[in-house]
Amino acid sequence: MENQSKKNQQATTVHIPVLLQNVITVLAIKPTDTVVDGTLGGGGHATHILEKLGPDGTYLGIDADDTALTRVRKLLGRDKRMHFALGNFRTMDTLIQEGGFTEVNKILLDLGLSSDQLEIRSGRGFSFMVDEPLKMTFAHAPDKSTLTAWHVVNEWSEESLADIIFGFGEEKKSRRIARAIVEARQIESIDTSTELATIVEQAVPRKGGAHPATRTFQAIRIAVNDELGALEEVLGKSLKILAPGGRIAIISFHSLEDRIVKRTFIEWEKEGLGLRITKRPIVPSRKESIENRRSRSAKLRCFMKAE
Numbered sequence: 001m002e003n004q005s006k007k008n009q010q011a012t013t014v015h016i017p018v019l020l021q022n023v024i025t026v027l028a029i030k031p032t033d034t035v036v037d038g039t040l041g042g043g044g045h046a047t048h049i050l051e052k053l054g055p056d057g058t059y060l061g062i063d064a065d066d067t068a069l070t071r072v073r074k075l076l077g078r079d080k081r082m083h084f085a086l087g088n089f090r091t092m093d094t095l096i097q098e099g100g101f102t103e104v105n106k107i108l109l110d111l112g113l114s115s116d117q118l119e120i121r122s123g124r125g126f127s128f129m130v131d132e133p134l135k136m137t138f139a140h141a142p143d144k145s146t147l148t149a150w151h152v153v154n155e156w157s158e159e160s161l162a163d164i165i166f167g168f169g170e171e172k173k174s175r176r177i178a179r180a181i182v183e184a185r186q187i188e189s190i191d192t193s194t195e196l197a198t199i200v201e202q203a204v205p206r207k208g209g210a211h212p213a214t215r216t217f218q219a220i221r222i223a224v225n226d227e228l229g230a231l232e233e234v235l236g237k238s239l240k241i242l243a244p245g246g247r248i249a250i251i252s253f254h255s256l257e258d259r260i261v262k263r264t265f266i267e268w269e270k271e272g273l274g275l276r277i278t279k280r281p282i283v284p285s286r287k288e289s290i291e292n293r294r295s296r297s298a299k300l301r302c303f304m305k306a307e
Contacts, residue, residue, distance in 0.1 A: 017044025018112060018251055018295045022282045024048060026302035027249050033105040034058040036096060036241075038089030038234065043072035045108060050079060057081055062095055064088045064138035088138065090230035093237045104241050107248040111231065111257050112298065113221070125149060126221065128197030128213045134190065136221045149220050153190050158182045168228075169219030170255065173204050177216055193217075218254070231257060235264045239273060242305045247277065249302040258299045265303045277302035 017023075023045055029035065031054030037046055040061035050059055062085045063069050069084050076082045085095040089109060096104060113126060125132040136149035152161070158178045166174035180203035181190065190196050200213035222228065238248050252258040258281065265276050281299035289296045 016292045016294075017042070017048070018110065018292065018298045019282060019284060019288070019300045020045065020048060022300055023108065023249055023251070024052065026277050026282070026300065027106045027108065027247055029053060029057075029106060032056045034060070034101055034103055035106040035108065036060045036062065036092065036101075036104050037108045037110075038062050038092055039108075039110045040072055040084075041068055041110060043075050045110065046072065046076060046082070049108075050076070050081060053081055055081070058101070059083065060085060060096065060099055060101060062087060062089055062092065088230060090233040092234055093241055096241060103243045105243055105246045107238055107242065107246070109231075109234070109249070110251045111227070112251065112253045112294065125193035125196075126217070128193050128211060128217060131192050131194040134192055134196060136217075136224045138225050147224055149196075149224050150189075150191065152220050152223055153181060153196060154185050164223045165216050165219045167219070168222040168254075168256065169215035171215040171219065177203050179203075222254075228256060228260065231260055235260070239268065239305055244305060245307045247302055247304045249300060251298055251300050253297045253299075258301070261301050265301060268303060272306065274303055274305040277304050 027035075027049070029049055029052035031052070033053060035049055035053070035058070037049075037059065040046060040063040043061070046059060046061055050057075053059065059079075059081055060083045061069070061072060063072075064087060066086055069086055073084060077084075083099055085099055087095050092107075124135040124137065126136055134148065134150045134153060137146055139146050152164075156164075158181075161181055162175045162178035165171045165177055171177065177200050180199050181196070184190060184195075184199045190199065197211070197213040197217070200216050201211070204212040206212050242248060250261050252261055262281075268274055269276050278301050281301050283300075284292075284295040284298055
């Protein structure tokens, strides 16, 4: 029964694509386009973009999570226009080349964590809602040399912990949380997501709203996967990847991510490399925010490369 349960988890998705119609609009998909999705996730955006592609269109879905790729293969793998690549989007140029693609017209990056990784047991400890080993890495085959949340929580200094929790999580009580983590690990190592969440909650008791460990988990995940570095790297490559007139659309969920995207797009426009399709970020409607609470902090920006 356990094996069957795992198969069912891989074949289904609970992820709801964010700003779906807005993404379709700003990317302006043409029937013959080659679209590269650097964060395939549950395949929600892919399903609808494929509807805009004609028989000669191509879709390359990239994800660092092999479970996500397995899941979407079951959903969309029979579509001959659909191709898959396992890897981090920061190596998008290499993955595109290895896939034999010579021209890319559209790039999509949804920087949010998939609901599948939060609500379906991933075994990686992304969420404090399930008790799992403290890993938080997107690496599909982590080994002893792979940085994990366990290393960050149990080995990094109190000052470093406080800095990332404040910087990446924008948590005002970062020093209190870092101190609590260090005190707890001196007694015994912190091995699971539930243990870490409990320590944070005891240091910063809940006062309504989001769970007090939300920002801490976000910060550690960003640090473990070098998410901001990956974003900077893929942005540095994207204009070379895109064909003239091509577009890149990015959905961010964190102010630091959005700041990087905004600054980059403005600089590109000033240099005459293309035009910002979105002068201001597109945000979810009130209806979408109510129906999908995880969409509330989403911001969509799009840039078109010069012809």
